[in-house]
Amino acid sequence: MKTRISLYWKTAVDLYKFARWIFKTLFKTIFLIIGSIFSKSNPDEKEKIRFNGKVVTDENFIVLNNSFAKDLTTAYYKSRSFSYADVPTFEALDDHYAKDENKAYYCDEYRDGKNYYLTKHQRILEVKNADSSSFLSLTNGYAKDNNNAWFEGRPFAVKDVSSLVSINYHFVKDNVFAYLNLQPVSRSDGKTFEIINDNFAKDRSNIYYYGYTGEGQHNICILPCDRQSFQILDYRYSRDNINVFFLGFRLKDAHPETFQILDDDYSKDKNNVYFRERKITGADIETFEVFKENEMYGHDVNYARDKHSVFMDDKKMTDADTSSFRVLGENYSSDNQHVFYKTFLVKNADPSTYKIYPHDMGDADSEDESYQYHEGTRLARK
Numbered sequence: 001m002k003t004r005i006s007l008y009w010k011t012a013v014d015l016y017k018f019a020r021w022i023f024k025t026l027f028k029t030i031f032l033i034i035g036s037i038f039s040k041s042n043p044d045e046k047e048k049i050r051f052n053g054k055v056v057t058d059e060n061f062i063v064l065n066n067s068f069a070k071d072l073t074t075a076y077y078k079s080r081s082f083s084y085a086d087v088p089t090f091e092a093l094d095d096h097y098a099k100d101e102n103k104a105y106y107c108d109e110y111r112d113g114k115n116y117y118l119t120k121h122q123r124i125l126e127v128k129n130a131d132s133s134s135f136l137s138l139t140n141g142y143a144k145d146n147n148n149a150w151f152e153g154r155p156f157a158v159k160d161v162s163s164l165v166s167i168n169y170h171f172v173k174d175n176v177f178a179y180l181n182l183q184p185v186s187r188s189d190g191k192t193f194e195i196i197n198d199n200f201a202k203d204r205s206n207i208y209y210y211g212y213t214g215e216g217q218h219n220i221c222i223l224p225c226d227r228q229s230f231q232i233l234d235y236r237y238s239r240d241n242i243n244v245f246f247l248g249f250r251l252k253d254a255h256p257e258t259f260q261i262l263d264d265d266y267s268k269d270k271n272n273v274y275f276r277e278r279k280i281t282g283a284d285i286e287t288f289e290v291f292k293e294n295e296m297y298g299h300d301v302n303y304a305r306d307k308h309s310v311f312m313d314d315k316k317m318t319d320a321d322t323s324s325f326r327v328l329g330e331n332y333s334s335d336n337q338h339v340f341y342k343t344f345l346v347k348n349a350d351p352s353t354y355k356i357y358p359h360d361m362g363d364a365d366s367e368d369e370s371y372q373y374h375e376g377t378r379l380a381r382k
């Protein structure tokens with residue numbers, strides 16, 4: 001009897017626990033639903049609109065995109081206001097160009113020399129002689145109207161503005177030419193011009209190599225190649241069934257079928273070893289190897305060797321011992337008997353105690369146990 005009562009009691013307790021769990025679950029669910037409805041109906045909980053890092057509280061303030069906005073009386077580029085824009089017709093074309101019924105504008109940010117890392121400044125430039133009604137952005141800093149073309153608010157000349165389109169920051173094209181950094185690409189066909197990758201382009205007649213030369217400039221050249229057999233090997237090298245090219249240069253006497261890319265701008269085929277576009281005279285093809293240490297010290301100079309000689313770039317280091325040669329720094333090396341600065345002997349330097357002191361712009365300073373050196377020249381006794 002006691003056992004039966006105990007069983008009934010346990011069952012009742014379990015039913016009570018189950019009912020309490022159902023009640024708690026329903027209560028939580030109802031609470032969440034009500035809270036969700038309340039938050040949606042509560043204007044304070046709505047997603048806040050921001051512009052230039054600030055919450056917009058004015059109902060008449062219209063955010064046009066990440067850069068431009070306007071209210072009833074004023075148009076804005078980030079923190080700067082347009083004191084002369086026609087606000088009702090003002091519209092953003094992209095993050096830099098805007099226009100109203102009278103004018104077009106180019107806007108950007110810059111830093112000055114005094115507080116370069118601390119402060120950004122915004123500027124608003126009127127695009128001179130722009131026809132507002134036909135003015136439009138081509139993206140990547142380019143714009144046009146029915147008569148003219150602009151890059152970052154500055155005019156530049158094209159052959160056929162009506163067909164002008166932007167390719168990327170550096171290239172545009174029309175139905176006549178392609179343009180690189182605002183200059184027409186000689187012998188290019190704008191209608192068929194297209195970018196292959198970051199260094200190669202093509203049109204119906206030519207294949208081009210282009211590369212950065214510094215200060216925002218590029219060189220571009222036509223590769224004298226066979227289009228049908230042309231192959232891109234990497235960002236520097238390409239070939240067809242007759243020639244091998246390094247950047248825009250043809251490797252003289254290179255054999256395309258056996259050509260191999262090595263490290264650090266070295267390459268070889270069955271006949272020759274090359275550094276960039278230059279043939280290394282006298283290099284032994286079978287035993288030629290590139291020093292892995294080049295990767296540690298930048299690429300001011302590069303070192304390699306074969307069973308007979310050591311090379312800095314394409315130059316033979318006549319006094320270097322191949323078996324004991326080692327790279328010490330970007331421009332310094334040694335063997336058991338000598339220290340070298342590039343290809344030159346550091347006279348009377350002690351290779352066993354020689355040390356390099358690296359700087360951000362190359363390894364110019366060094367010392368051994370007796371003297372200090374700068375670019376391989378002895379300075380003073382320690």
